[in-house]
Amino acid sequence: xxxETQNAIDRRIVxxxxxxxxxxxxxxxxxxxxxxxxxxxxxxxxxxxDAGMRLDEAWLALGESQVAIARRPTQRGxxxxxxxxxxxxxxxxxxxxxxxxxxxxxxxxGNTLTFLGVPDEPALAVxxxxxxxxxxxxxxxxVLEQELEGRSVPTGDADDAYAASVAAPIxxxxxxxxxxxxxxxxxxxSYLGRYRGQxxxxxxxxxxxxxxxxxPPWLAGYLIDEVVRPVQDGVMSVEDGTTVxxxxxxxxxxxxxxxxxxxxxxxxxxxxxxxxxxxxLRTELYEHLQRLSLGFYSRKKTGxxxxxVSSDTDRLWDFLAFxxxxxxxxxxxxxxxxxxxxxxxxxxxxxxxxxxxxxxxxIYKHGEHMNRFFIRxxxxxxxxxxxxxxxxxxxxxxxxxxxxERETGRFNERNVDVTDEFNRxxxxxxxxxxxxxxxxxxxxxxxxAFAMPRLLGEPNAEPSLSAGTFVSFLLYTTMFIGPMExxxxxxxxxxxxxxxxxxxxxxxxxxxxxVDRPDPVRLEPIEGQxxxxxxxxxxxxxxxxxxxxxxAVKPGEMIGLVGPSGGGKTTVTNLIARFYDVTAGxxxxxxxxxxxxxxGHLRRQxxxxxxxxxxxxxxxxxxxxYGHPEATPERVIEAAKAAxxxxxxxxxxxxxxxxVGERGQNLSGGERQRVSIARAILHDPRILILDEATSAxxxxxxxxxxxxxxxxxxxxxxxxxxxxxxxxHKASRLFVMKEGRLVESGTHEELLAEPDGxxxxxHGLQMQLAVG
Amino acid sequence: MxxxxxxxxxxxxxxxxxxxxxxxxxxxxxxxxxVRVHRCFPWSEPGRFLSLRDDDxxxxxxxxxxELDDPxxxxxxxxxxxxxxxxxxxxxxxxxxxxxxxxxxxxxxxxPRIFQTRLDDWPTTVPGGGIVIRDVAGDLYHVADPxxxxxxxxxWLWAFVD
Numbered sequence: 022x023x024x025e026t027q028n029a030i031d032r033r034i035v036x037x038x039x040x041x042x043x044x045x046x047x048x049x050x051x052x053x054x055x056x057x058x059x060x061x062x063x064x065x066x067x068x069x070x071d072a073g074m075r076l077d078e079a080w081l082a083l084g085e086s087q088v089a090i091a092r093r094p095t096q097r098g099x100x101x102x103x104x105x106x107x108x109x110x111x112x113x114x115x116x117x118x119x120x121x122x123x124x125x126x127x128x129x130x131g132n133t134l135t136f137l138g139v140p141d142e143p144a145l146a147v148x149x150x151x152x153x154x155x156x157x158x159x160x161x162x163x164v165l166e167q168e169l170e171g172r173s174v175p176t177g178d179a180d181d182a183y184a185a186s187v188a189a190p191i192x193x194x195x196x197x198x199x200x201x202x203x204x205x206x207x208x209x210x211s212y213l214g215r216y217r218g219q220x221x222x223x224x225x226x227x228x229x230x231x232x233x234x235x236x237p238p239w240l241a242g243y244l245i246d247e248v249v250r251p252v253q254d255g256v257m258s259v260e261d262g263t264t265v266x267x268x269x270x271x272x273x274x275x276x277x278x279x280x281x282x283x284x285x286x287x288x289x290x291x292x293x294x295x296x297x298x299x300x301x302l303r304t305e306l307y308e309h310l311q312r313l314s315l316g317f318y319s320r321k322k323t324g325x326x327x328x329x330v331s332s333d334t335d336r337l338w339d340f341l342a343f344x345x346x347x348x349x350x351x352x353x354x355x356x357x358x359x360x361x362x363x364x365x366x367x368x369x370x371x372x373x374x375x376x377x378x379x380x381x382x383x384i385y386k387h388g389e390h391m392n393r394f395f396i397r398x399x400x401x402x403x404x405x406x407x408x409x410x411x412x413x414x415x416x417x418x419x420x421x422x423x424x425x426e427r428e429t430g431r432f433n434e435r436n437v438d439v440t441d442e443f444n445r446x447x448x449x450x451x452x453x454x455x456x457x458x459x460x461x462x463x464x465x466x467x468x469x470a471f472a473m474p475r476l477l478g479e480p481n482a483e484p485s486l487s488a489g490t491f492v493s494f495l496l497y498t499t500m501f502i503g504p505m506e507x508x509x510x511x512x513x514x515x516x517x518x519x520x521x522x523x524x525x526x527x528x529x530x531x532x533x534x535x536v537d538r539p540d541p542v543r544l545e546p547i548e549g550q551x552x553x554x555x556x557x558x559x560x561x562x563x564x565x566x567x568x569x570x571x572x573a574v575k576p577g578e579m580i581g582l583v584g585p586s587g588g589g590k591t592t593v594t595n596l597i598a599r600f601y602d603v604t605a606g607x608x609x610x611x612x613x614x615x616x617x618x619x620x621g622h623l624r625r626q627x628x629x630x631x632x633x634x635x636x637x638x639x640x641x642x643x644x645x646x647y648g649h650p651e652a653t654p655e656r657v658i659e660a661a662k663a664a665x666x667x668x669x670x671x672x673x674x675x676x677x678x679x680x681v682g683e684r685g686q687n688l689s690g691g692e693r694q695r696v697s698i699a700r701a702i703l704h705d706p707r708i709l710i711l712d713e714a715t716s717a718x719x720x721x722x723x724x725x726x727x728x729x730x731x732x733x734x735x736x737x738x739x740x741x742x743x744x745x746x747x748x749x750h751k752a753s754r755l756f757v758m759k760e761g762r763l764v765e766s767g768t769h770e771e772l773l774a775e776p777d778g779x780x781x782x783x784h785g786l787q788m789q790l791a792v793g
Numbered sequence: 794m795x796x797x798x799x800x801x802x803x804x805x806x807x808x809x810x811x812x813x814x815x816x817x818x819x820x821x822x823x824x825x826x827x828v829r830v831h832r833c834f835p836w837s838e839p840g841r842f843l844s845l846r847d848d849d850x851x852x853x854x855x856x857x858x859x860e861l862d863d864p865x866x867x868x869x870x871x872x873x874x875x876x877x878x879x880x881x882x883x884x885x886x887x888x889x890x891x892x893x894x895x896x897x898x899x900x901x902x903x904x905p906r907i908f909q910t911r912l913d914d915w916p917t918t919v920p921g922g923g924i925v926i927r928d929v930a931g932d933l934y935h936v937a938d939p940x941x942x943x944x945x946x947x948x949w950l951w952a953f954v955d
Contacts, residue, residue: 038907074875075904124827153930155931397951397952524892
């Protein structure tokens with residue numbers, strides 16, 4: 022069910038955000054399958070460039086034993102989202118068995134894939150496509166290349182694979198399909214549900230504020246018409262007038278008292294309520310972030326995730342605490358005011374009420390207009406912050422190259438630029454609001470102009486408008502401005518809130534890619550046997566980082582992973598720890614596929630020491646016992662001693678209680694490394710991964726670390742990645758990785774016996790360097 | 794300046810041809826191999842410093858097209874046109890913002906196209922002139938002369954160019 026939903030979302034993304042079909046047109050598919058004698062299309066990709074590099078629509082299709090390219094015979098122009106069956110397609114096909122090689126020539130935006138048959142004969146086919154189609158084309162290419170290497174790869178549903186490939190970059194930029202603003206808003210408001218009591222109280226208080234705000238102007242009018250004028254005209258006695266007037270004053274006092282008491286309740290309850298909701302969202306977000314797989318973190322920028330937990334939840338607090346109530350009550354206020362004005366005097370009321378929608382609309386339009394200014398200012402602001410985030414961490418380089426003046430000049434130029442942009446914004450709004458207020462005041466003047474003749478009355482006739490009504494009217498008119506402003510900006514407020522909500526829900530709705538099956542296996546204890554069976558893997562779905570890697574490692578063996586950078590060494594270790602799942606093949610621990618294991622339990626048996634050890638802000642002790650918070654001081658010291666860390670730690674003024682600082686910055690590289698080894702020793706893993714653990718330290722420190730490592734690796738299955746081959750002297754076997762393949766394996770001596778081998782060459786080079 | 798990689802030094806002049814298999818082949822006296830062309834400065838020096846490479850690394854670095862004989866030059870010209878292909882924007886019909894992404898509806902020299910950029914991924918100015926917009930899939934859209942676009946396009950683009 023979940024899969025279906027994801028596929029449906031992918032298709033919706035393709036339909037909504039691109040101008041290409043969400044699946045291969047039926048007619049094109051029929052043409053291909055017809056040419057194949059009815060055999061089905063297993064995978065396909067859109068080929069969106071023609072030979073002249075114009076946008077086009079052709080389809081690359083993969084069948085059980087054939088490859089085809091479907092084109093429209095006389096087509097020209099652009100891919101369109103159509104699925105019509107009456108189009109004619111021509112399929113150019115060739116058998117898979119004729120394929121001998123596939124060659125991709127990547128370009129800035131156009132890639133070329135050449136299907137090569139017999140050397141020196143014309144290529145079987147050549148297709149060109151933009152990066153948008155690259156993942157889908159890569160799916161086809163992967164299956165064919167695996168076949169060339171003698172492996173068969175099962176293919177899933179062709180439509181799903183295509184839609185997922187095209188939608189992936191958009192989904193990665195925006196996991197939710199936007200547009201369901203109402204649904205997002207509703208979901209956000211549902212967070213208020215558990216605080217129903219407070220919400221009702223806040224709303225009631227806000228309603229009272231709105232209601233009683235209408236009373237003072239009415240009282241003023243009543244006082245003039247029913248007390249002041251009758252007393253002045255001698256119709257009412259001064260005593261009676263005084264009594265009623267004081268009652269009015271008292272009523273006024275009560276009104277303000279009630280209003281402010283309600284304001285207090287409203288502000289306090291809703292502010293607190295907003296904080297609770299923001300807290301709930303933050304907790305939920307952080308819990309969910311902990312569950313997400315590493316793949317998610319490689320796709321999202323850290324800053325963007327921090328913003329979601331901090332600023333976005335804060336913005337939602339503001340919206341829930343005040344935005345919702347302000348917006349709804351402003352609408353009520355505007356309607357209430359209009360009703361009161363029309364009931365007081367409908368003619369004057371119309372003069373005041375009719376322009377209100379126009380004012381609200383102009384505020385809305387002004388907001389839209391300002392949006393362009395804000396985008397421009399935001400872009401220029403990011404240029405300013407770019408310099409800061411570039412130069413402050415790189416200040417040593419700036420100083421070393423004596424570039425302070427140039428950097429200051431660069432910053433000043435951008436600073437002036439962004440200031441101009443902000444001033445442009447100020448110029449716009451400082452013009453708009455006075456003009457708008459002038460229009461509002463013009464309405465008030467119009468009210469005066471209409472009211473005057475009726476206030477004064479015709480000769481020998483009673484005035485048709487009382488002074489009290491007029492005064493009430495004027496007081497009410499001043500109350501229009503606030504709600505108008507809120508209503509005019511409501512679209513922007515809601516948009517900002519839904520954007521934040523979207524960003525928060527996007528994280529909450531992302532499912533971890535690594536999920537345990539319902540009844541996972543727990544290996545107790547893990548022996549430490551590790552096997553890769555024909556494993557292929559790519560991080561981005563385009564580039565295969567591992568291609569058909571197979572090996573078996575016995576418990577207690579130490580394996581040195583060597584080879585050029587980008588060869589796939591770290592990826593091997595990532596798959597052992599099941600940070601990612603394989604694309605093809607299987608990784609087994611003690612004979613059981615890691616996808617069947619309890620991931621948490623598996624990782625508790627795996628220790629990792631990285632080139633750049635990551636220490637958390639806290640004491641040395643906290644870091645050593647990160648995996649075992651319950652470890653006793655004795656065990657912590659024992660681990661530190663085994664890691665050759667004890668001596669330097671006790672020399673620190675605060676010993677094991679020393680705060681290591683953010684990422685361990687208060688310690689040197691070698692010290693951080695030894696703390697991380699102590700952490701791994703205390704963790705006591707069955708399988709240990711050492712990723713370039715000694716590469717960033719001096720010789721003396723390296724010797725210390727090497728000693729510690731020797732103690733650490735004893736009795737465990739170890740995978741050690743190293744560029745310096747000398748650090749792998751204890752390895753039982755060496756695996757040489759190159760371009761995603763395991764190209765050589767064996768002991769140091771065995772590998773050296775192959776003089777043309779990759780290892781022998783690497784070793785030769787390092788020996789030359791060592792000799793100098 | 795054609796600088797052949799060390800292993801091909803001392804060999805005859807470089808010639809380039811597009812063979813029947815559709816690939817670009819570089820050859821010398823007694824060697825020939827399929828190569829790909831990479832431009833060292835795709836924006837600032839598009840026709841110079843062209844690195845011809847195979848899977849093992851650089852075969853030759855061609856300083857400029859005029860250093861090759863006519864047939865080789867024509868072959869290399871077409872190869873760099875292909876490698877440097879970007880969509881050339883001629884008109885902007887709409888730019889719309891949504892959560893996290895901005896959708897552009899444009900007319901390009903190659904045909905109409907709708908694409909998305911991340912909200913914080915701004916168009917960049919390129920040394921050769923104009924601006925370039927990178928979409929979420931990595932495709933590049935070049936606006937060679939933003940001031941030469943029609944008024945409506947310029948209005949859409951205003952917020953994104955200086």
